[in-house]
Amino acid sequence: MLNTPMSEIRSTSATARNVSAAVARQGKLWSNLSEVCDLLRIPASLGAFQDDFQFQHMQFKSGQRVHTIGQPFDMLYIVYSGFLKTVIIDESGNEQVLGFPMKGDLFGIDGIHGKQYSTEAVALSNCEIILVPFKAFLAIGRANAELEAAIYGVMSRELVREQSLIGTLGSLSAEARVARFLVSLSERFSDMGYSGKQFNLRMTRQEIGNYLGLTLETVSRTFSAFNAVGLISVDQRAIVLHDIQALRTLRRLPPSHARAKAEAAKALKLAAANKEAQAAAGAEVQAAV
Structure with a gap:
C-alpha cells in the first residue's frame, strides 16, 4: 500500500471552499481508486492495490458552477451522476458550449497547462461529482505508470471527442x-x-x-x-x-420528404381557403334570399 499522506489526497480545493451550496452526499461520501477506475472505464485491476486513495463526492444543484474561468487549478472532476455543460465566455459575455459531460466523463483538464481553468463547468441537472486533487493524480502516476498512462488515455478520449465536433461543424449540413x-x-x-x-x-x-x-x-x-x-x-x-x-x-433530408411536406401544407392551406370561399358564397346566397 502507498504511504501517501491522506491529507494530501483530501486536500481542500477552491471548489470545496468556494461552492457553499455544494453539499456532501449523505449516502456515498467517498470512492476508492478501483471504483474510480471502473467509472472511467479503466481496468479496475490497475487500481486494485491502491485503495487507500479515497476521493470525495460533492453534489451540485442545477445551474451551479463546479469551477469558473480563471479559478486556480488544483482539481480534476469525474461525473458520478447528472449532466453538465462546459463553456467558454468571450469578452462580450457570449457563451460558447464546448461539451456536455455526463456519467463517467472526466473534466477540468483545461486547467493543467496554465494552472487555472480556461472554461466553466455548469450543472444542467442535480449532479454528483467526484473530486480528484491533482496532487493525488501525480502520486498515482509515481506509484503506477500503467495506471497513469490509462488516465492520460481517458484525457485523450475527451480531446478526441472535441476534435470530432470541430470536424462535424466544418463538413456537415x-x-x-x-x-x-x-x-x-x-x-x-x-x-x-x-x-x-x-x-x-x-x-x-x-x-x-x-x-x-x-x-x-x-x-x-x-x-x-x-x-x-x-x-x-x-x-x-x-x-x-x-x-x-x-x-x-444522414447528410440531409431527402428532397422528396421536403416536397411532400410542402405539398401537404399547401393542400391544407388551399382546402382552408376553399372552405372559407364556400362559406362566404353561402352567406351571400342567404343574404340575397
Whole structure:
C-alpha cells in the first residue's frame, strides 16, 4: 500500500471552499481508486492495490458552477451522476458550449497547462461529482505508470471527442449535425448502461444549437422534420430514436420528404381557403334570399 499522506489526497480545493451550496452526499461520501477506475472505464485491476486513495463526492444543484474561468487549478472532476455543460465566455459575455459531460466523463483538464481553468463547468441537472486533487493524480502516476498512462488515455478520449465536433461543424449540413449529435448521445447513454434509443435531453435546444453552431430555430425545425419523417419521436425533451443507422449516415433530408411536406401544407392551406370561399358564397346566397 502507498504511504501517501491522506491529507494530501483530501486536500481542500477552491471548489470545496468556494461552492457553499455544494453539499456532501449523505449516502456515498467517498470512492476508492478501483471504483474510480471502473467509472472511467479503466481496468479496475490497475487500481486494485491502491485503495487507500479515497476521493470525495460533492453534489451540485442545477445551474451551479463546479469551477469558473480563471479559478486556480488544483482539481480534476469525474461525473458520478447528472449532466453538465462546459463553456467558454468571450469578452462580450457570449457563451460558447464546448461539451456536455455526463456519467463517467472526466473534466477540468483545461486547467493543467496554465494552472487555472480556461472554461466553466455548469450543472444542467442535480449532479454528483467526484473530486480528484491533482496532487493525488501525480502520486498515482509515481506509484503506477500503467495506471497513469490509462488516465492520460481517458484525457485523450475527451480531446478526441472535441476534435470530432470541430470536424462535424466544418463538413456537415445542419440536419446532419443534429443527427450526429443524437447518435453521439445514444452511444454515450449505451456506454453508461442506459437505453440508447429512448432518453431525455438535459440541455435546451438553444444549448444544442450553440454547441453545433446552429440557431435555436434551426435545431427546433430539424427536430420537427426528423419527427415528421419517422426518424425520431420527440415530446419536448423526451426523445425516441427509431432509426439510429439512418441518423448516423444522414447528410440531409431527402428532397422528396421536403416536397411532400410542402405539398401537404399547401393542400391544407388551399382546402382552408376553399372552405372559407364556400362559406362566404353561402352567406351571400342567404343574404340575397
